Amino acid sequence: MDTVFIEGLEVDTLIGAYDWERGIRQCLHLDLALGWDIRPAAQDDELDKALDYARVIARIDGFAQASRFELVETFAERLAACLMEEFGIPWMRLRVIKPGVNPRVRGLGVEIERGCR
Numbered sequence: 450m451d452t453v454f455i456e457g458l459e460v461d462t463l464i465g466a467y468d469w470e471r472g473i474r475q476c477l478h479l480d481l482a483l484g485w486d487i488r489p490a491a492q493d494d495e496l497d498k499a500l501d502y503a504r505v506i507a508r509i510d511g512f513a514q515a516s517r518f519e520l521v522e523t524f525a526e527r528l529a530a531c532l533m534e535e536f537g538i539p540w541m542r543l544r545v546i547k548p549g550v551n552p553r554v555r556g557l558g559v560e561i562e563r564g565c566r
């Protein structure tokens with residue numbers, strides 16, 4: 450299966466399990482690999498047949514704007530379900546990184562893989 454990928458996307462959202470996090474917005478970094486057969490789009494050189502990464506990013510921004518989860522796990526799970534359903538993506542891998550949480554690490558987070566390749 451081919452993939453369309455988006456690396457290092459920064460999104461702004463309300464996320465966190467602690468009281469002090471419920472009143473601020475924080476940045477998450479996302480890496481996505483989205484399963485897609487790119488051959489029809491490549492054959493006809495036609496955006497309508499491609500998984501349009503600009504539309505995917507716009508949807509992710511809308512999702513992050515509206516979400517208020519405590520855990521990065523929940524953010525990852527719900528975002529993956531949303532993208533797979535709305536864009537007809539059969540398989541995807543999503544890494545959600547919360548930077549700056551601990552000065553001794555660059556980032557913490559989760560990586561999930563959903564669907565069938």
Ligand SMILES: Nc1nc2c(c(=O)[nH]1)N=C([C@H](O)[C@@H](O)CO)CN2
Pocket residue numbers: 464465466467470519520521522547550
């Ligand atoms: N597995 C997780 N552990 C923790 C999370 C999380 O989302 N998943 N979140 C926190 C806090 O919100 C922390 O990031 C605040 O700095 C702690 N552990």
